[in-house]
Amino acid sequence: MQGIELLPTNSQIVIRVLISTFPGTILAGGALRDLNAGLGPSSIKDLDFFVPFYTSYLDVQDLMVDDFGYRITNSVAASVWIGADTTIDSSVCFEKDGDQTVNIIWMSQGNTPIDRLSRFDFGACQIAYDGRDYHTTTAFHTDIADRTFTLVRSDSVEQFDRSIKRYLRFKERFIGWGLRDPHDFVGQYSPPFVDALPSAFAI
Template identity: 35%
Template structure:
């Protein structure tokens, strides 16, 4: 039912798992694109990692020794935001020596069910733990019905608009399964 992951994705996941000594989850947009047959449109890989501060420093040192470089010159730490409410504590952007963009998303819990429950769009609710796929009912329904269902708002309206626009460019055959204009107007009115 689920497609096989590209070997370089599996290799990156195994590398991160081996460095950290605990599971690393691949989740979100890359799996969405792969499942929908749009692998060529995948921009980056999101790996979700349990936050252990010493592991973050260890991983940074090992990746830099292996030729990885920080992307966009940015490392984000979240303390008070919608992302923090989702359990996200930090995001590190990296580029591998082969040019792949990798986001390391440091969370309180990288358990597949916790990750799926935190995702905002049904179409994105997929996790691969290195051996198995985990998806929500909404993920399967969105792909079978060619819809994009908003499950919860997890970020600013401006960022949400940008993400919706990008998804509609990738998936022009899909339709929004929510009233975007009402949502935007409500946010503008402070509701």
């Protein structure tokens, strides 16, 4: 298991402080996916943290802006995200020159950060770090071993649309990684982006 020890020192500090300051917080998704896929830390542009619903926005802002020297570049409610599910409430993006971007994502009420693990669309993304342990799913290990992106969930045509477009972006960095659709989401939905589908499933 490839972990945060491969990231730059500044990123490791941010991870440890955020997780220890706001109990229940996890680092999940893209950064850990990329490390375990062998892409290396230089390919990682941002870190995604999922925090409990009750986490104070002002406390997060004080830590990231006042203590770490980041600046807020974007803040958005999940209700405006196309393809977002009900587990997410909102997110704030923090940037700092020379460091990886930090995205703080608030869970919606009644959902915990670790619950988010099984909600990621692709098996390869289903990995999280809680400050002590790494949490993964069977789908994650299968995708990493087989060099694939398996679409394990899609609750709507909007989510399916978003996932396929994500995979098309992934293809530029994950050379030779295929796309699997074991639940036949293509057959369940009528995608509005049919022109993209042949290139998505060509591998």
